[in-house]
Amino acid sequence: MTILLSQEIDRTSYEPAYAQLVNILQASMATGVFKPGAQLPSEAQLCEHYKVSPMTVRRVINILLDRGLVTTAQGRGTFVKGVDIGEAVFHLSGLKEQIESTDRAQVQLLEARIVEAPERVARKLELSPVDWTIFVRRLLLQDGTPVSYHRAYLIYDPRRPIVEGELEVTSLEGLIHGNGQTDLQSGCLSIEAVTLKEEEAAILSMGQGDPAFLIDHTFYDFQDRPVSWGWFIWRADRLKLSATIGNRPPQDQQSAMKDSRRWTGEDHE
Amino acid sequence: MTILLSQEIDRTSYEPAYAQLVNILQASMATGVFKPGAQLPSEAQLCEHYKVSPMTVRRVINILLDRGLVTTAQGRGTFVKGVDIGEAVFHLSGLKEQIESTDRAQVQLLEARIVEAPERVARKLELSPVDWTIFVRRLLLQDGTPVSYHRAYLIYDPRRPIVEGELEVTSLEGLIHGNGQTDLQSGCLSIEAVTLKEEEAAILSMGQGDPAFLIDHTFYDFQDRPVSWGWFIWRADRLKLSATIGNRPPQDQQSAMKDSRRWTGEDHE
DNA sequence: AAGTGGTCTAGACCACTAT
DNA sequence: TAGTGGTCTAGACCACTTT
Numbered sequence: 066m067t068i069l070l071s072q073e074i075d076r077t078s079y080e081p082a083y084a085q086l087v088n089i090l091q092a093s094m095a096t097g098v099f100k101p102g103a104q105l106p107s108e109a110q111l112c113e114h115y116k117v118s119p120m121t122v123r124r125v126i127n128i129l130l131d132r133g134l135v136t137t138a139q140g141r142g143t144f145v146k147g148v149d150i151g152e153a154v155f156h157l158s159g160l161k162e163q164i165e166s167t168d169r170a171q172v173q174l175l176e177a178r179i180v181e182a183p184e185r186v187a188r189k190l191e192l193s194p195v196d197w198t199i200f201v202r203r204l205l206l207q208d209g210t211p212v213s214y215h216r217a218y219l220i221y222d223p224r225r226p227i228v229e230g231e232l233e234v235t236s237l238e239g240l241i242h243g244n245g246q247t248d249l250q251s252g253c254l255s256i257e258a259v260t261l262k263e264e265e266a267a268i269l270s271m272g273q274g275d276p277a278f279l280i281d282h283t284f285y286d287f288q289d290r291p292v293s294w295g296w297f298i299w300r301a302d303r304l305k306l307s308a309t310i311g312n313r314p315p316q317d318q319q320s321a322m323k324d325s326r327r328w329t330g331e332d333h334e
Numbered sequence: 335m336t337i338l339l340s341q342e343i344d345r346t347s348y349e350p351a352y353a354q355l356v357n358i359l360q361a362s363m364a365t366g367v368f369k370p371g372a373q374l375p376s377e378a379q380l381c382e383h384y385k386v387s388p389m390t391v392r393r394v395i396n397i398l399l400d401r402g403l404v405t406t407a408q409g410r411g412t413f414v415k416g417v418d419i420g421e422a423v424f425h426l427s428g429l430k431e432q433i434e435s436t437d438r439a440q441v442q443l444l445e446a447r448i449v450e451a452p453e454r455v456a457r458k459l460e461l462s463p464v465d466w467t468i469f470v471r472r473l474l475l476q477d478g479t480p481v482s483y484h485r486a487y488l489i490y491d492p493r494r495p496i497v498e499g500e501l502e503v504t505s506l507e508g509l510i511h512g513n514g515q516t517d518l519q520s521g522c523l524s525i526e527a528v529t530l531k532e533e534e535a536a537i538l539s540m541g542q543g544d545p546a547f548l549i550d551h552t553f554y555d556f557q558d559r560p561v562s563w564g565w566f567i568w569r570a571d572r573l574k575l576s577a578t579i580g581n582r583p584p585q586d587q588q589s590a591m592k593d594s595r596r597w598t599g600e601d602h603e
Numbered sequence: 604a605a606g607t608g609g610t611c612t613a614g615a616c617c618a619c620t621a622t
Numbered sequence: 623t624a625g626t627g628g629t630c631t632a633g634a635c636c637a638c639t640t641t
Contacts, residue, residue: 081610095519097556107626118612120389123628131400139627140620148518148553155424155525155575249417250364251580256424258527258545258570274543276527284417285582287366301527306424306575311520313554350629376607387631392609408608409638 074115082117086125089115094134094145095312101147105135108143134312148311155306171209175202175268179221186218189283189294197221201295204268211269212303217282217295249292252284256306265298276301343384351386355394358384363403363414364581370416374404377412403581417580424575440478444471444537448490455487458552458563466490470564473537480538481572486551486564518561521553525575534567545570 072089074082093099106114111122126143129135133152137143182190182198190198198218205213257279266273280297341358343351362368375383380391395412398404402421406412451459451467459467467487474482526548535542549566 083610095556095558097519100556108628109626119614120630121611124610126627137627138620139618140625142620142626148521150521150523150551151426153426153521153523155426155523157420157422157424157577249580250366251578251582252417252419252422253582254419254422254424254577254579256575258547258573260529260543260545274529276529276545278527282419285580287364287369289364304527306525308426308523309520310523311518311554313520313522352629377609378607388633389611390630393629395608406608407639409606409640411607411639 074117082115083121083124083128086111086115086117086121087128090125090129091132091134091312099145101145103145105143105145133310150310153308153310155308157306169208171206173204173206175204177201182218186294190218190220190291192220207303212300214265214268214298215295217293219293220291249284250287250289252282255281257281258301259298261298269298269300271300278304343386351384352390352393352397355380355384355386355390356397359394359398360401360403360581368414370414372414374412374414402579419579422577422579424577426575438477440475442473442475444473446470451487455563459487459489459560461489474566476572481569483534483537483567484564486562488562489560518553519556519558521551524550526550527570528567530567538567538569540569547573 074085076082078085090099090105099105105111108119108122108126111117111125112119115122126135126137129143130137133149134146135143136146178200179197180200182192182194182196184194186192186198187194187196190196192198199221201215201217201219203215203217204211205215259277259279261269261271261273261275261277263273265277266275269277271277278297278299278301280299281294282296283291283294286292343354345351347354359368359374368374374380377388377391377395380386380394381388384391395404395406398412399406402418403415404412405415447469448466449469451461451463451465453463455461455467456463456465459465461467468490470484470486470488472484472486473480474484528546528548530538530540530542530544530546532542534546535544538546540546547566547568547570549568550563551565552560552563555561
């Protein structure tokens with residue numbers, strides 16, 4: 066296996082050696098020089114061919130590894146992976162952009178009051194049903210039109226002074242922009258497809274029964290105790306989840322996304 | 335900043351030093367020793383304190399970096415990140431498991447025939463409308479009940495012998511299990527929330543207007559030419575997208591997911 | 604000038620897999 | 623035994639930011 070890969074590392078370039086080698090190998094796989102299942106040159110060979118140290122090659126392999134492009138087997142070698150739909154990873158794009166631009170986006174507080182935790186909420190937040198929670202309803206608008214209806218329960222516990230921080234965080238600006246130092250440690254999200262109920266449809270200016278995303282979220286503090294639970298009802302036409310699998314060279318990405326509104330024509334009879 | 339982190343590296347452990355250090359730092363952030371916004375000890379300090387080489391510390395920081403737990407600023411330091419909902423990443427779990435178990439899952443070919451590419455398909459596949467495509471309809475069942483209805487167009491071009499491979503790949507087993515060496519290079523997916531049309535509802539044994547996921551996919555060959563386009567209609571109750579953000583120590587993960595069927599009770603009046 | 608992250612070297616040793 | 627991936631060292635040099 067003395068496959069010679071034409072290019073070589075440009076030591077004068079601003080781009081570090083490891084990045085150049087990643088690109089070379091990724092491009093080689095992308096153009097089919099190394100097809101799925103094939104074995105890559107060994108690390109020693111790569112060292113010698115590209116005149117870089119073992120540590121640098123190792124780093125390169127690690128990068129390809131967690132980009133999901135190769136697999137490694139100790140004692141056997143490094144092998145090119147094929148595309149695998151199960152590895153698709155969807156980024157919550159749109160959501161971030163939609164709220165980040167404060168000029169076009171706007172949050173409307175519909176309601177905020179202290180209530181006893183309903184049984185279901187108490188379970189979620191690991192409370193007893195007599196404990197108090199803050200129930201919040203919000204509407205997220207963009208360019209004046211509503212895109213998401215948010216409801217959440219926050220723990221209200223005088224012994225935990227955290228609450229103020231939570232309120233701020235769950236104020237969306239904090240949630241999305243995030244970087245602000247909060248007292249939240251982690252969160253757990255899930256997405257479902259649902260149809261709008263009457264109240265939701267009215268608030269979102271849509272029709273009852275229209276499709277929407279339901280984004281469920283639970284946040285935890287530094288003791289890993291749940292501090293809030295809630296869910297967004299997000300207009301389906303305002304949220305896009307996208308993913309690429311396999312060796313997709315960084316380019317358009319969304320060119321394949323445009324014109325993806327649902328086909329209303331007949332689906333072949 | 336001479337914060338002493340109690341633990342130390344166990345050189346006799348099976349767990350490599352870098353992994354131990356990752357865990358120590360991640361746990362420190364998880365328990366609030368380093369709160370969001372705070373600065374981590376410098377790499378030199380970490381080297382000295384834990385008696386490891388600079389390269390090892392560097393590796394550790396890189397891991398925390400692409401886990402999204404810290405940010406680095408050259409010349410300034412390494413800082414703890416807060417939770418950021420926009421960074422949520424959803425894995426297509428369920429889909430993989432659902433199809434991987436061939437004993438419980440089953441694919442039913444409903445139709446496969448050669449057709450002229452409809453205008454929309456021709457655009458997607460970069461063909462002229464007179465070109466031919468293979469139109470395929472499939473039903474994916476699990477335990478005998480239908481969970482997903484799949485329709486796809488594959489390029490049919492005598493000059494491109496690839497087609498056979500595509501057919502095999504798009505035969506789902508290949509797509510999901512993946513590892514088989516295919517002639518596909520990459521794919522581009524997107525997810526929408528939709529409601530079932532009459533035909534879809536009938537095929538999936540659901541009601542018209544019920545919520546569902548629409549998973550749109552395009553696959554590309556090694557020349558980066560699109561070779562197939564299609565979409566799954568996936569029963570909403572059979573697909574779960576989950577994500578965690580922030581510093582979530584690897585544990586339950588799905589314990590917060592169970593009992594997440596939609597609340598049918600009144601949402602506080 | 605001092606401190607920080609970022610890259611890189613030229614080896615070493617180990618564990619594993621093949622022959 | 624030879625070849626492979628996996629870990630780790632003890633330095634070096636650079637670019638950047640702060641004081």
